Amino acid sequence: AQSVTQLGSHVSVSEGALVLLRCNYSSSVPPYLFWYVQYPNQGLQLLLKYTSAATLVKGINGFEAEFKKSETSFHLTKPSAHMSDAAEYFCAVTPTGANNLFFGTGTRLTVIP
Amino acid sequence: SAVISQKPSRDICQRGTSLTIQCQVDSQVTMMFWYRQQPGQSLTLIATANQGSEATYESGFVIDKFPISRPNLTFSTLTVSNMSPEDSSIYLCSAGLRAGELFFGEGSRLTVL
Numbered sequence: 001a002q003s004v005t006q007l008g009s010h011v012s013v014s015e016g017a018l019v020l021l022r023c024n025y026s027s028s029v030p031p032y033l034f035w036y037v038q039y040p041n042q043g044l045q046l047l048l049k050y051t052s053a054a055t056l057v058k059g060i061n062g063f064e065a066e067f068k069k070s071e072t073s074f075h076l077t078k079p080s081a082h083m084s085d086a087a088e089y090f091c092a093v094t095p096t097g098a099n100n101l102f103f104g105t106g107t108r109l110t111v112i113p
Numbered sequence: 114s115a116v117i118s119q120k121p122s123r124d125i126c127q128r129g130t131s132l133t134i135q136c137q138v139d140s141q142v143t144m145m146f147w148y149r150q151q152p153g154q155s156l157t158l159i160a161t162a163n164q165g166s167e168a169t170y171e172s173g174f175v176i177d178k179f180p181i182s183r184p185n186l187t188f189s190t191l192t193v194s195n196m197s198p199e200d201s202s203i204y205l206c207s208a209g210l211r212a213g214e215l216f217f218g219e220g221s222r223l224t225v226l
Contacts, residue, residue: 041219043205043220044156044205046215046216090155100144100146100158101146101156103155103157105155106155
C-alpha cells in the first residue's frame with residue numbers, strides 16, 4: 001500500500017525566510033513522489049516530481065525537494081519565501097509505473113510580510 | 114501539458130437529485146481520474162475512468178452512486194446520484210499523460226442542501 005504523511009497542516013513563514021514543508025512516504029515498491037500546489041479557487045499544479053533519477057529535484061518557482069530513501073522523506077524547500085507562495089501544498093505518491101496518485105492531507109503555507 | 118475544463122464549476126443541488134459533471138481535455142490522454150476533495154481535506158481518488166469500458170472504483174466508492182462514462186480519449190463524465198449533504202465537495206477531474214504526472218481541472222464545487 002502507498003501513503004504519504006504531511007507533518008503540519010499549517011506552516012507560517014516570514015517573507016524572505018526558508019520554506020520547509022515535510023512529507024514522509026510509505027510504499028511497498030519503489031515510489032514516484034510529487035508535490036502539487038493549489039492556489040485559492042484553482043486546480044492543482046505540479047511543482048516537481050521524483051521518478052527514480054536524481055534524488056534532488058528542482059521544480060517551478062524556486063522550489064526543490066530531496067528524496068531520502070533512508071528517511072522515507074521527500075521534503076519541499078525554498079530558500080526565500082515570497083508572498084505569492086501562499087497556497088496549499090500537497091505531497092503525493094504512486095507506485096512505479098502506475099498512474100493514480102495518493103495524496104497527503106496538505107499543508108497550508110502562509111507568508112507573513 | 115494538457116488543459117482540462119470542467120463544468121459546471123459550481124452548483125447548488127437539492128437532496129435526492131443527481132448531477133453530472135463533465136470533463137474535457139484538450140488532447141488525447143491515456144488515463145483520466147476523478148477525485149473528491151471534501152472541505153478542508155485532501156484529495157481522495159474516486160475512480161479511474163477507462164475508455165470504452167467500466168470505470169475502476171476505489172474502496173468506498175460504487176458505480177451506483179458515482180457512475181462514470183468515458184466515451185473517448187478526451188472526455189469523461191461523473192454523475193453524483195441521489196445526493197445528500199455529505200456529498201457536498203469539490204470534484205476534480207485529472208488526466209495522465211505519463212506515469213503519475215497528472216493535470217487537474219479547476220474542479221466542480223457541489224453544495225447539496
